Amino acid sequence: xxxxxxxxxxxxxxxxxxxxxxxxxxxxxxxLPILGQFDPEFTDIMNEMMEMLxxxxxxxxxWAFPIDGSSRSGIEAVLTSLIEPGDRVLIPIYGRFGNLLAxxxxxxxxxxxxxxxxxxxxxxxxxxxxxxxxxSPKLVAIVHGETSTGRMQPLAGIGAACREVxxxxxxxxVATIGGTQVLTDEWMIDAVIGGTQKCLSVPSxxxxxxxxxxxxxxxxxxxxxxxxxxxxxxxxxxxGVIIRSNYFDLSQLQDYxxxxxxxxxxxxxxxxxxxxxxxRLVLQExxxxxxxxxxxxxEALVAGLEAMGLTLFGDPACKLPMVTCIHIPDGVDGxxxxxxxxxxxxxxxxxxxxxxxxxxxxxxxxxxxxxKRNVLLTLGALEACMLRQGxxxxxxxxxxxxxxxxxxxxxNE
Amino acid sequence: xxxxxxxxxxxxxxxxxxxxxxxxxxxxxxxLPILGQFDPEFTDIMNEMMEMLxxxxxxxxxWAFPIDGSSRSGIEAVLTSLIEPGDRVLIPIYGRFGNLLAxxxxxxxxxxxxxxxxxxxxxxxxxxxxxxxxxSPKLVAIVHGETSTGRMQPLAGIGAACREVxxxxxxxxVATIGGTQVLTDEWMIDAVIGGTQKCLSVPSxxxxxxxxxxxxxxxxxxxxxxxxxxxxxxxxxxxGVIIRSNYFDLSQLQDYxxxxxxxxxxxxxxxxxxxxxxxRLVLQExxxxxxxxxxxxxEALVAGLEAMGLTLFGDPACKLPMVTCIHIPDGVDGxxxxxxxxxxxxxxxxxxxxxxxxxxxxxxxxxxxxxKRNVLLTLGALEACMLRQGxxxxxxxxxxxxxxxxxxxxxNE
Numbered sequence: 106x107x108x109x110x111x112x113x114x115x116x117x118x119x120x121x122x123x124x125x126x127x128x129x130x131x132x133x134x135x136x137l138p139i140l141g142q143f144d145p146e147f148t149d150i151m152n153e154m155m156e157m158l159x160x161x162x163x164x165x166x167x168w169a170f171p172i173d174g175s176s177r178s179g180i181e182a183v184l185t186s187l188i189e190p191g192d193r194v195l196i197p198i199y200g201r202f203g204n205l206l207a208x209x210x211x212x213x214x215x216x217x218x219x220x221x222x223x224x225x226x227x228x229x230x231x232x233x234x235x236x237x238x239x240x241s242p243k244l245v246a247i248v249h250g251e252t253s254t255g256r257m258q259p260l261a262g263i264g265a266a267c268r269e270v271x272x273x274x275x276x277x278x279v280a281t282i283g284g285t286q287v288l289t290d291e292w293m294i295d296a297v298i299g300g301t302q303k304c305l306s307v308p309s310x311x312x313x314x315x316x317x318x319x320x321x322x323x324x325x326x327x328x329x330x331x332x333x334x335x336x337x338x339x340x341x342x343x344x345g346v347i348i349r350s351n352y353f354d355l356s357q358l359q360d361y362x363x364x365x366x367x368x369x370x371x372x373x374x375x376x377x378x379x380x381x382x383x384x385r386l387v388l389q390e391x392x393x394x395x396x397x398x399x400x401x402x403x404e405a406l407v408a409g410l411e412a413m414g415l416t417l418f419g420d421p422a423c424k425l426p427m428v429t430c431i432h433i434p435d436g437v438d439g440x441x442x443x444x445x446x447x448x449x450x451x452x453x454x455x456x457x458x459x460x461x462x463x464x465x466x467x468x469x470x471x472x473x474x475x476x477k478r479n480v481l482l483t484l485g486a487l488e489a490c491m492l493r494q495g496x497x498x499x500x501x502x503x504x505x506x507x508x509x510x511x512x513x514x515x516x517n518e
Numbered sequence: 519x520x521x522x523x524x525x526x527x528x529x530x531x532x533x534x535x536x537x538x539x540x541x542x543x544x545x546x547x548x549x550l551p552i553l554g555q556f557d558p559e560f561t562d563i564m565n566e567m568m569e570m571l572x573x574x575x576x577x578x579x580x581w582a583f584p585i586d587g588s589s590r591s592g593i594e595a596v597l598t599s600l601i602e603p604g605d606r607v608l609i610p611i612y613g614r615f616g617n618l619l620a621x622x623x624x625x626x627x628x629x630x631x632x633x634x635x636x637x638x639x640x641x642x643x644x645x646x647x648x649x650x651x652x653x654s655p656k657l658v659a660i661v662h663g664e665t666s667t668g669r670m671q672p673l674a675g676i677g678a679a680c681r682e683v684x685x686x687x688x689x690x691x692v693a694t695i696g697g698t699q700v701l702t703d704e705w706m707i708d709a710v711i712g713g714t715q716k717c718l719s720v721p722s723x724x725x726x727x728x729x730x731x732x733x734x735x736x737x738x739x740x741x742x743x744x745x746x747x748x749x750x751x752x753x754x755x756x757x758g759v760i761i762r763s764n765y766f767d768l769s770q771l772q773d774y775x776x777x778x779x780x781x782x783x784x785x786x787x788x789x790x791x792x793x794x795x796x797x798r799l800v801l802q803e804x805x806x807x808x809x810x811x812x813x814x815x816x817e818a819l820v821a822g823l824e825a826m827g828l829t830l831f832g833d834p835a836c837k838l839p840m841v842t843c844i845h846i847p848d849g850v851d852g853x854x855x856x857x858x859x860x861x862x863x864x865x866x867x868x869x870x871x872x873x874x875x876x877x878x879x880x881x882x883x884x885x886x887x888x889x890k891r892n893v894l895l896t897l898g899a900l901e902a903c904m905l906r907q908g909x910x911x912x913x914x915x916x917x918x919x920x921x922x923x924x925x926x927x928x929x930n931e
Contacts, residue, residue, distance in 0.1 A: 109798045114553050127552050136549035139540050140527050141866045174587040175783035181765045204746030209764045310786030333617030351622045352594045370588035373723030385522045453554045
C-alpha cells in the first residue's frame, strides 16, 4: 500500500477574491469534537446561528440559516425553490456571476430574460427598474458584488419596483456579506445569499441565506414533505409545482431548522462551528468597523498599485471595495507574474474569466486577508516580480504610497 | 450587542448510526491553514484524494471525487445527472433511505417503480433481478446499508441483470463504505455514493462518489458547459436533456476535478482536508482489518444486549454489522432512556423513523466510535438507565458478555 504523507500545506498569503485566509480562531473552532445533530446542545447552536445570521444580514426575517455546500449551493437552493418551471426571470448581467444566475435559472426551467452591461461597469438602477416594469417578471436576480470584474451594483430602489409587479427580488451577496453594507430589509430584498470564503474568512462549504415571508409564501405553495416522513398531518399535495430538488428544498430545510426538527440531511457540524465562529468575529468587530476596514485596505492597495505605475480596470465609481482589478501591462506575462508571486513569495493573486482572461489581475482584500501587513507585503512582492518581468515600475513608490494612506487615516482619527 | 460565548461542546460518546465521533487526527487536519483552490499544492491534494477514493471504493474507475454537501447531496448529484425526465427507475425499498432514493428520483422527473419489503428484512436478489427483467428500467437504485432498520442488502448479481437490460446500477453505500465490503467493480455497480459521517468518522459536509464509463456515457449525452465559460471549443448543445442542476452536474464537476480544472464551485478546502485524513486512516488500518473491527464490535454489543435481556429487531441473517436495532421493551419510555443516557452519561443512541418510531432504538458501532471502550461503557450505562426505568435487566451480565466476546476473539488469534 502506498504511503500517504501527513497533510502539511504551505503558508500562503491569499490575496484573491476568495477563498481567502481563514481566521485562526475559525480553524480552531473546526477542531472541536462534534455533537450529534439532535443533541440539545447542537440544536441550541443551530438556533444561535440563525440569530447571528439575522444580525449579519441586518434583517428581521424569521428564516436565516446556512445551506450545506459552497456558495453556489445557496444560490441554487434559493432559485430552485423560488422559480417554478415557466416563470419569467429577469437577470441583469455585468460579469461572470450574473451568467451563473442565468445558468441556474435556465436549469430551473425559467423563461430567462437578461440585460447585459459591459464588463467593468454596472447598471443604472433606473434602467433595471424600467425593465422590471416593462417585462413584469416573477423574479429578479442580481449579483451585488461581481468579483469577476470587481464591480458593485447599487441596489436601492430595485426592491420597490419588484413589489410593484409582484416579483421576488433575489440578491447574490456572496462577495459582499460581512465586507460592506447589505441592507436586506431596507433594500426590500426577498432572498439574499452570502458566501463564507470571502469577507467572512471561513472555508468554503457552507452558504448562509435569508428570506422573508414573501419568499416563504412561494415555498408554501410548493411544499411537499419528504416521502417516508409523511403522515396524515402533512401529506397534502401542493398547489404549486413540486420543487425539483430534495437537497435544496427550502420548505423542507426550514422544517429542519425550525422547532419541528423534521429530519432532512445531517447538518455539517464542523462547518457550522466554523461559520458560527466566523460570524461571531464579525459581530465582535462590529459591522461598521469591519466595512470601514475593508474600505481602508482597498484604498491603500489602490494607492500602492497606481504609485507603481499600474492602471486599474473598470469604472471607479462602482468599484467593489474589497476587490481591485488591474490591467496586465503590455508585454508582461500575467501568469508568469502570478506564478512567481505564489512560488517565491507565497502570495496568491487571481486572474479572471471569459473576456477578461489574461487581461486583468484581481487582488482581494477580504476578511482576515484584509490587513495592513498583507497589503504592504503584496505590494512589495508584486513590484519585485514586475521588475523581474521587465516592467518599468516606479521603484519603491508602491509600499510608500500605501503607508501614506494608512498614516493619513490615522491622522484623521 | 449580545455577547456570544466561545464554542465549548460537551464531550460525547456518539453511538448512533451517524454522525459518529470524529477521529482526533481528522479534527486536527481541519485546523490546518487553507490553500487557494487553484494553488498547485491544492490541486495535487485533489488528485491524491481521487486516488485514495479509488482504493476506498475498490474500483478502477477514472472518476472518484467528493460532492460538497452532506451524504444526500452525493445521492442527488448522481441521480439528477443520470436520470433524464421520463426515465423509468426501479427502486427496491426496505427502509427510510430507500424512500429517499424514490423521493429524489421523483423530483428528477423519473417514472418511479418501487418494490417494497417489510422493514427489518431485505430482498431476495432473485426477486430484484426478476423485476429488472420484467420492467426494463433505465436505472436501478438501491440502499446497501439501511440504517433506519439496521439491514444490509446483498448486491451480487444485480449489476449483471442491469447490464442485460442496459440499465445503470446505482448504490447508496453511505452507511457501509469503510465499514464493510463495497465491491464497486466486482458487483458491477455503475455509481456508488459513500458517506463521511458514518464509518469514515469524518464530519458531515462531503459525499464521496465514484462512477464508471457506462455512467459517464449518459453524462456526455447531457453535457452543457456553464454559461460564461463556453467558447467555440465547448459550446455544443447536448443531444440529451440538459441536467436540471448546475451544482450537482457531474459532467461539469468532472471537468473541475480533471486536468482541465474548468471553474465550478470553490472546493470546500477544510472538509477536503478532513476527508483526506479520514480515508488515509482507513487505508492505514487496512480495509480488511477495518471491516473485521466493525464486525467484532457489533458482535460484542449484540452479546451484551441479549445478555441484559433485550431483544434485537429484524432478521439476523441480513443484519448491518455496524448498526444494532433493539425492541424497546413494553412499559419502557424509549425517549426517557435516551435522554438519561445523553444527559447523565454523555452517551447518544438513536431512535428511528416512520413505522419504527418509538418502537426501536438503534446503536451504531461505526468508525472511531466502534471501540471496545465505547461498547463496554454503553452497555454499562444502558443497563443503569434500564434499571432506573424499572426494566428487569439481568444485572451485571451485559458488560461481562461483551468482554467474553472480546476474549474469545483474542483466544482465537
